[in-house]
Amino acid sequence: MKSITTIVKGTFLAATVFAITQCTTASKAASGDEKTFIVGPQTADCTGVAPMKCLQVKETPSGEWTNFYTNIEGFTYEPGYEYVLKVKTEKIQNPPMDGSSIKYTLVKQVSKTKK
Numbered sequence: 001m002k003s004i005t006t007i008v009k010g011t012f013l014a015a016t017v018f019a020i021t022q023c024t025t026a027s028k029a030a031s032g033d034e035k036t037f038i039v040g041p042q043t044a045d046c047t048g049v050a051p052m053k054c055l056q057v058k059e060t061p062s063g064e065w066t067n068f069y070t071n072i073e074g075f076t077y078e079p080g081y082e083y084v085l086k087v088k089t090e091k092i093q094n095p096p097m098d099g100s101s102i103k104y105t106l107v108k109q110v111s112k113t114k115k
Contacts, residue, residue: 034107037072039083040065041115049098070099074106084110 040056046067048054054067055077072087086107095101 033089035059035087035089036110037068037083037085037087038063039068039077039085041080041082043077043079070102070104072104072106075109078112080115082113082115086110 038058043053044056044067046052046054048069054069056065057068058065088105088107090103092101092103
């Protein structure tokens with residue numbers, strides 16, 4: 001049977017590791033992550049708060065196109081082109097009820113291909 005001291009030491013070590021990883025994760029989320037988005041050559045009809053046009057976005061070439069309901073700050077979409085973008089994501093502290101909880105900002109337009 002383990003002694004109380006061994007159990008306390010193990011618990012303290014586990015709690016310390018957990019605290020360190022959570023601090024790292026929290027600061028990474030606060031500073032934002034980068035993602036690669038592939039933006040399709042056409043928009044699609046979709047409904048957010050009201051009927052609208054959504055960009056078609058996927059994160060991998062073999063992925064499925066999904067509706068993208070918000071904008072990417074610094075990016076100007078032109079129909080007929082497929083884009084590969086590096087995008088910074090930042091969590092919004094108090095998002096509007098009808099808005100995204102993530103802010104997307106263009107870091108770099110990697111490519112723009114006529115389709």
